[in-house]
Amino acid sequence: MVALTPISRKPVSFYVPVAAAAGAVAGLFVGTANGSGFLGIIIGAITMAALAFLLTQIIKNEKIGRWGTVIAFAIIGFFMAGIPAMLIGAAFGWFFGWFSFWLYEGRYRSKIEPYLTPAQVLWHFTFRVICGSIFIFLITPILVIMPLSFNAENFFTFTPEMLSFDPDGYSLKHYRDFFTSSDWQGAVWNSIKIAPAATFLSVSFGTLAAIGLSQPHVPFRRAIMAILISPMIVPLIISAAGMYFFYSRVGLQGTYVGVVLAHAALGIPFVIITVTATLVGFDRSLTRAAANMGANPVTTFFRVQMPLILPGVISGGLFAFITSFDEVVVVLFVGSAGQKTLPWQMFIGLREQISPTILAVATMLVGISICLLTVVELLRRRSERLRGMSPG
Amino acid sequence: MSDVNNSTTALEAERAEKEYSGPMLAADGTPLKRSLNKALRRQKLSALLLIAPLLIFVMVTFIAPIADMLFRSVENQIVSDTLPRTTTALEDWDAESGEIPQASVYKALYQDIFIAQERKLHTRLGSRLNYELTGASSLFRKSGRGVDDIGEVYQDQFEDLNAFWKSGENWNEVLGSDAWLSDIKGWKENSGTPQPEFEMRDGIAEIFPQTASYYTIFADFVQNEDEDNLYEEDPWSLIYSVFYDDLTGDTASSIANYSGPGAAEIAEAAAAAPSFETVEYKTAFAEIDKDWVATPIWETIRAYSPDFTNGYFLNSVDMQKSADGPDFRPENQRIYGTLFLRTLFMSMCITLSCILLGYPIGWILANLPARTANLLMILVLLPFWTSLLVRTSAWKVMLQTQGVVNDTLVWLGVVADDSRLALINNQTGTIIAMTHILLPFMILPLYSVMKTVPPSYLRAAKSLGATNWTAFWRVYFPQSVPGIGAGSILVFILSIGYYITPEIVGGTTGTFISNRIAYHISSSLNWGLAAALGAILLAVVLGLYYAYDKIVGIDNVKLGG
Numbered sequence: 024m025v026a027l028t029p030i031s032r033k034p035v036s037f038y039v040p041v042a043a044a045a046g047a048v049a050g051l052f053v054g055t056a057n058g059s060g061f062l063g064i065i066i067g068a069i070t071m072a073a074l075a076f077l078l079t080q081i082i083k084n085e086k087i088g089r090w091g092t093v094i095a096f097a098i099i100g101f102f103m104a105g106i107p108a109m110l111i112g113a114a115f116g117w118f119f120g121w122f123s124f125w126l127y128e129g130r131y132r133s134k135i136e137p138y139l140t141p142a143q144v145l146w147h148f149t150f151r152v153i154c155g156s157i158f159i160f161l162i163t164p165i166l167v168i169m170p171l172s173f174n175a176e177n178f179f180t181f182t183p184e185m186l187s188f189d190p191d192g193y194s195l196k197h198y199r200d201f202f203t204s205s206d207w208q209g210a211v212w213n214s215i216k217i218a219p220a221a222t223f224l225s226v227s228f229g230t231l232a233a234i235g236l237s238q239p240h241v242p243f244r245r246a247i248m249a250i251l252i253s254p255m256i257v258p259l260i261i262s263a264a265g266m267y268f269f270y271s272r273v274g275l276q277g278t279y280v281g282v283v284l285a286h287a288a289l290g291i292p293f294v295i296i297t298v299t300a301t302l303v304g305f306d307r308s309l310t311r312a313a314a315n316m317g318a319n320p321v322t323t324f325f326r327v328q329m330p331l332i333l334p335g336v337i338s339g340g341l342f343a344f345i346t347s348f349d350e351v352v353v354v355l356f357v358g359s360a361g362q363k364t365l366p367w368q369m370f371i372g373l374r375e376q377i378s379p380t381i382l383a384v385a386t387m388l389v390g391i392s393i394c395l396l397t398v399v400e401l402l403r404r405r406s407e408r409l410r411g412m413s414p415g
Numbered sequence: 416m417s418d419v420n421n422s423t424t425a426l427e428a429e430r431a432e433k434e435y436s437g438p439m440l441a442a443d444g445t446p447l448k449r450s451l452n453k454a455l456r457r458q459k460l461s462a463l464l465l466i467a468p469l470l471i472f473v474m475v476t477f478i479a480p481i482a483d484m485l486f487r488s489v490e491n492q493i494v495s496d497t498l499p500r501t502t503t504a505l506e507d508w509d510a511e512s513g514e515i516p517q518a519s520v521y522k523a524l525y526q527d528i529f530i531a532q533e534r535k536l537h538t539r540l541g542s543r544l545n546y547e548l549t550g551a552s553s554l555f556r557k558s559g560r561g562v563d564d565i566g567e568v569y570q571d572q573f574e575d576l577n578a579f580w581k582s583g584e585n586w587n588e589v590l591g592s593d594a595w596l597s598d599i600k601g602w603k604e605n606s607g608t609p610q611p612e613f614e615m616r617d618g619i620a621e622i623f624p625q626t627a628s629y630y631t632i633f634a635d636f637v638q639n640e641d642e643d644n645l646y647e648e649d650p651w652s653l654i655y656s657v658f659y660d661d662l663t664g665d666t667a668s669s670i671a672n673y674s675g676p677g678a679a680e681i682a683e684a685a686a687a688a689p690s691f692e693t694v695e696y697k698t699a700f701a702e703i704d705k706d707w708v709a710t711p712i713w714e715t716i717r718a719y720s721p722d723f724t725n726g727y728f729l730n731s732v733d734m735q736k737s738a739d740g741p742d743f744r745p746e747n748q749r750i751y752g753t754l755f756l757r758t759l760f761m762s763m764c765i766t767l768s769c770i771l772l773g774y775p776i777g778w779i780l781a782n783l784p785a786r787t788a789n790l791l792m793i794l795v796l797l798p799f800w801t802s803l804l805v806r807t808s809a810w811k812v813m814l815q816t817q818g819v820v821n822d823t824l825v826w827l828g829v830v831a832d833d834s835r836l837a838l839i840n841n842q843t844g845t846i847i848a849m850t851h852i853l854l855p856f857m858i859l860p861l862y863s864v865m866k867t868v869p870p871s872y873l874r875a876a877k878s879l880g881a882t883n884w885t886a887f888w889r890v891y892f893p894q895s896v897p898g899i900g901a902g903s904i905l906v907f908i909l910s911i912g913y914y915i916t917p918e919i920v921g922g923t924t925g926t927f928i929s930n931r932i933a934y935h936i937s938s939s940l941n942w943g944l945a946a947a948l949g950a951i952l953l954a955v956v957l958g959l960y961y962a963y964d965k966i967v968g969i970d971n972v973k974l975g976g
Contacts, residue, residue: 157776179814250478396796
């Protein structure tokens with residue numbers, strides 16, 4: 024985005040107090056951690072005010088000033104509390120160096136509308152900070168478990184060794200547990216056997232039905248759609264209860280086939296939704312053109328329609344796969360010990376004998392989700408590009 | 416030249432008018448309308464044919480199980496199946512009189528329980544009735560042990576009278592048909608061929624009607640359920656008591672006409688029977704347990720004797736059947752009302768916090784330049800794609816008393832080390848974890864709605880003199896309401912039926928109705944109640960689903976932005 028507003032340097036009377044206020048907030052936390060919050064506020068405010076003044080009025084060279092701050096803060100941190108504090112100090116230093124020049128040069132205004140009042144500018148940035156904290160809330164749980172999975176102890180929190188980056192504090196032992204435990208390995212194999220079969224069923228039935236549903240004249244379209252989407256809406260515990268009762272009546276409870284059928288039913292709504300969404304952009308005259316040139320419906324489907332809707336089918340399949348791969352409630356009821364899947368094993372681990380091996384498994388699963396997310400995003404952008412829409 | 420052409424076209428048109436004065440025709444000569452209709456029908460049919468496999472699949476694997484569950488919530492055949500004679504005899508009993516039932520009911524009860532305990536069904540019935548009346552389970556278990564003693568009174572007297580009555584072989588000689596007797600004697604237990612089916616001797620059923628009918632039940636049980644050789648099997652003590660009834664009952668006069676095998680012994684028994692010591696069934700049951708001579712158990716049996724019951728549903732709304740219709744349970748037994756309210760309340764809290772956290776995110780994603788928004792979108796989609804159990808375990812790890820959140824707070828000095836916050840195994844834990852888990856479902860619809868609101872509207876409002884707040888509240892907010900509606904319903908529907916997360920981080924106070932359903936399915940085995948609770952939850956969810964369909968439309972559900 025281009026600069027909206029011409030910027031100019033700000034007076035000392037503006038940015039030094041702002042820097043002092045920010046310093047006071049930071050000082051509050053460091054101060055309470057070290058005993059006195061009030062002292063922290065005072066020291067923080069004075070330090071930051073002095074720093075801002077020093078950087079902008081005496082050193083003046085931005086590059087030297089910012090690097091100098093980072094190094095100085097890192098050293099202070101190291102002497103206060105060792106390596107972890109050194110890193111925190113460096114981050115603080117980087118932030119305050121940047122912050123001082125950002126205020127001094129008036130860069131904060133360059134990307135917002137020129138007519139905003141100072142209060143609106145303040146709100147603009149407060150709002151950004153709020154949003155930032157919500158994003159942190161969204162992502163932190165996923166980030167926290169990754170380093171914890173390398174914990175050398177059987178603890179679920181950061182040990183002092185880990186915080187001081189002592190190599191002894193880290194180990195791969197939970198990963199080793201995972202790869203040597205027969206329980207976990209059996210669970211992985213069950214998941215690998217069940218999920219693809221369920222995905223295959225839901226994708227093949229679902230794609231056919233989605234093509235049917237996107238024809239121009241479908242009787243009872245709304246009712247059919249409501250039935251096909253219902254597995255996604257009905258609470259899992261109810262689906263699980265119903266399937267447990269019904270499958271025990273027909274002898275499918277506790278069998279591989281039963282679990283696959285149940286998971287396929289749960290995955291169908293995702294396939295239907297993604298494939299019908301792709302078919303909205305499908306040009307029907309292409310099939311007519313193919314028929315015109317002598318292709319039979321089957322050839323038309325595989326040579327013309329399928330390649331074009333393939334991205335939608337693949338992402339629907341990925342959704343169905345992850346549904347089955349992550350599913351635990353239904354398999355708990357419909358399956359028996361012979362179909363214990365990875366989520367089931369995790370569920371047992373969480374409820375009964377909680378062990379950090381779960382964190383190792385969780386970290387690997389996050390890796391898998393990142394891969395799946397990337398594939399789905401790439402497919403979505405490709406199909407939007409094909410349709411001539413901007414990748415949004 | 417042109418004249419010639421004109422005249423030819425005119426001629427052709429004239430001819431065409433003469434030939435096709437009827438409806439417009441298609442190329443093959445059928446009327447166009449019919450031809451189009453036919454094409455439309457074919458199109459509809461082919462669409463339906465494409466949908467049919469999936470529809471059948473979903474019907475069988477998903478809709479049928481749900482229907483089965485709904486059926487189970489009202490099904491109640493166990494009482495009338497296990498106690499058929501008692502429930503029939505009880506029909507004449509006047510429950511409101513406050514008196515215990517007449518003697519015939521106790522006799523029927525003896526016969527029912529005897530057969531049930533042989534089939535090991537009485538404990539199942541006991542636990543079923545225990546859901547309605549505490550103590551029924553142990554009452555039936557005790558009675559199952561006690562009924563043997565009742566029958567033995569007659570058995571002992573017959574056996575003392577003549578050792579002939581001791582052995583099963585003699586009974587079979589008397590009651591079995593000649594053809595069956597020769598078959599069974601020739602049958603070897605290990606031969607692999609099925610045991611010849613028992614056949615009653617002609618005429619026995621007229622002279623000894625009850626003995627005949629109960630012996631048939633006994634024979635069926637031994638041959639098909641126990642799979643023993645009937646010929647060598649000694650009869651139940653129940654058979655002796657009905658035999659006594661036959662000897663002293665209405666048909667006693669025709670015994671003299673009997674001339675088949677064992678006629679001498681039968682005549683002897685018929686002569687001795689009237690002087691036998693008899694059993695007062697009512698007293699016998701009173702001795703087993705005095706609950707049998709009180710009205711509650713009889714009221715319960717009677718209330719649950721029909722094949723279908725609303726008892727489970729009454730139970731799931733904290734009510735019970737009583738003499739004068741459905742009534743609320745005593746204050747201290749009401750749990751489901753609280754649980755439903757708690758589920759609703761917590762789902763609303765979760766929805767509300769999702770709106771509060773999701774709205775700013777939706778706004779900023781919709782108003783940032785596309786490139787930055789796409790990058791930030793990944794932060795929303797990554798939790799969405801991450802396994803539910805991974806996120807739940809992350810929260811379990813973070814919220815523990817010795818967990819990351821508490822450690823950080825202690826380090827910052829916000830809370831003291833000895834008063835760490837209880838963030839898990841209570842409602843707080845469930846609300847925090849579920850807000851995080853369901854937040855993407857709020858952000859994605861909000862984002863897609865907010866993206867369609869032109870930013871120029873806000874600028875126009877401000878240029879017309881609106882303050883920031885007015886511009887937002889009167890111009891922007893109303894346009895984003897559909898997004899809030901869609902997101903809220905989605906989050907609410909999902910949270911109201913959540914099971915895994917409350918189970919793991921909810922402890923005892925942070926659990927939902929689904930946890931109770933799971934408990935009834937796997938631990939207490941009260942499937943009917945689980946089904947009834949599930950049916951109520953399902954009704955709520957389907958109502959919301961309908962609202963969602965009306966407001967947003969099922970077709971507009973978007974996945975992953």
